[in-house]
Amino acid sequence: MYVLSYIYIKDNRNLKIVVLKFGGTSVADVPQIKKIALKIKEEVELGNKVIVVVSAMSGVTNNLIDLVKHTSDFPPYSEYDNVLSTGEQVTSALLAIALERLNLRTRSWLGWQIPIVTDNTYGKSVIEKIETDNISTSLEHNEVAVVSGFQGVSSENKITTLGRGGSDTTAVAMAAAFSADRCDIYTDVDGVYTTDPRIVKRAKKLDIITYEEMLELASQGAKVLQARSVALAMKYGVNLRVLSSFENLPGTSIIKEGNNMEKSEISGIAHSLNEAKITISGVPDKPGQAAEIFGSLAQFSINVDMIVQSSSINQKATDITFTIPETDLLTAEKTIKKIQKKIGFNKFTSETNVVKISVVGSAMRNQSGMANIMFKTLAKNQINIHVISTSEIKISVLISSDYYELAMRSLHSAFGLDI
Ligand code: ASP
Ligand code: MG
Numbered sequence: 001m002y003v004l005s006y007i008y009i010k011d012n013r014n015l016k017i018v019v020l021k022f023g024g025t026s027v028a029d030v031p032q033i034k035k036i037a038l039k040i041k042e043e044v045e046l047g048n049k050v051i052v053v054v055s056a057m058s059g060v061t062n063n064l065i066d067l068v069k070h071t072s073d074f075p076p077y078s079e080y081d082n083v084l085s086t087g088e089q090v091t092s093a094l095l096a097i098a099l100e101r102l103n104l105r106t107r108s109w110l111g112w113q114i115p116i117v118t119d120n121t122y123g124k125s126v127i128e129k130i131e132t133d134n135i136s137t138s139l140e141h142n143e144v145a146v147v148s149g150f151q152g153v154s155s156e157n158k159i160t161t162l163g164r165g166g167s168d169t170t171a172v173a174m175a176a177a178f179s180a181d182r183c184d185i186y187t188d189v190d191g192v193y194t195t196d197p198r199i200v201k202r203a204k205k206l207d208i209i210t211y212e213e214m215l216e217l218a219s220q221g222a223k224v225l226q227a228r229s230v231a232l233a234m235k236y237g238v239n240l241r242v243l244s245s246f247e248n249l250p251g252t253s254i255i256k257e258g259n260n261m262e263k264s265e266i267s268g269i270a271h272s273l274n275e276a277k278i279t280i281s282g283v284p285d286k287p288g289q290a291a292e293i294f295g296s297l298a299q300f301s302i303n304v305d306m307i308v309q310s311s312s313i314n315q316k317a318t319d320i321t322f323t324i325p326e327t328d329l330l331t332a333e334k335t336i337k338k339i340q341k342k343i344g345f346n347k348f349t350s351e352t353n354v355v356k357i358s359v360v361g362s363a364m365r366n367q368s369g370m371a372n373i374m375f376k377t378l379a380k381n382q383i384n385i386h387v388i389s390t391s392e393i394k395i396s397v398l399i400s401s402d403y404y405e406l407a408m409r410s411l412h413s414a415f416g417l418d419i
């Protein structure tokens with residue numbers, strides 16, 4: 001008994017589980033898939049138990065969406081998810097084949113086979129639980145578990161998907177469920193950058209970033225990780241890294257904020273192009289109007305982001321300006337038109353050539369003057385601010401899309417982030 005439990009503990013200590021996630025560009029074609037198979041083999045040879053999560057080949061999910069759109073304007077949500085999930089089915093099986101060719105034990109897993117159980121909100125399902133028995137048995141048999149990212153199964157026994165970029169969330173959720181030693185997200189950049197290096201040449205790679213900062217950057221438009229995956233990693237303390245699948249570099253570690261981490265500069269600048277601004281003018285200045293407007297948008301799950309309301313001079317009418325994802329604009333316009341009579345506002349206008357720029361950094365908590373630097377820098381460059389919003393560690397401004405690259409470059413420099 002004693003010996004057995006001793007051996008068990010010892011085994012367990014050596015038995016590191018690692019989750020490796022490969023994004024669309026890392027599985028873009030068969031040569032790439034063969035290449036990452038070699039990387040996975042190295043990890044197995046180190047003695048680790050390996051769970052791999054894969055995305056669809058780059059571009060495939062977009063093509064699948066087009067196929068559905070050409071079939072119907074109003075596809076049943078669950079069938080839409082069923083089509084979209086197929087991209088990951090192909091890559092997980094191809095990768096398992098490539099691993100088998102390298103004499104590794106392996107098998108591929110679809111979401112429902114594990115199962116990864118989600119709620120029934122098709123298209124953006126939330127993971128409710130992950131059954132660990134099947135994969136645990138597979139790992140005990142020294143198999144590499146190759147999991148199709150982005151998908152799960154609902155209580156109605158239908159396939160669900162986790163929203164665009166959802167394979168990151170699958171990977172982090174698997175790492176949490178299996179108490180993995182680490183969760184490595186392999187992608188086409190070598191880590192998290194201070195801002196988009198395609199726009200700001202002087203952007204630099206960060207060695208570390210806190211969960212909170214990463215969550216804000218991802219929520220504000222940085223595409224390197226799905227925001228939900230970061231929130232999940234923060235909740236379960238998952239040891240998360242972003243690194244390149246093409247180069248052997250250390251990447252960026254996402255870590256807990258420590259006491260000794262007071263930095264003087266901000267960590268990053270994000271931009272989001274998927275923004276639309278709506279202004280409703282002449283809204284009668286009385287209680288309940290904002291509730292009416294935003295309540296009607298919430299019915300269609302439209303996420304309202306930045307909001308400003310002007311104070312009325314004569315206490316008769318106000319203007320309300322807010323932003324929503326550009327992709328929801330048509331629905332929002334229809335909804336607002338419907339409530340015009342009931343509320344009795346004058347008119348509404350919408351604009352899509354706007355971009356949201358956000359500066360993010362935990363340092364903001366303890367330092368004043370960050371907003372001042374931001375506004376002064378924009379003013380110096382003659383960039384007009386439409387809307388402002390803030391959180392504890394973030395300041396966002398909405399500006400005309402004509403100036404967003406200039407804004408990003410000048411802010412990057414003003415906050416001392418240039419290499
Ligand atoms: N294939 C899905 C997408 O393109 C999920 C992912 O890649 O993470 O959004
Ligand atoms: Mg992604």
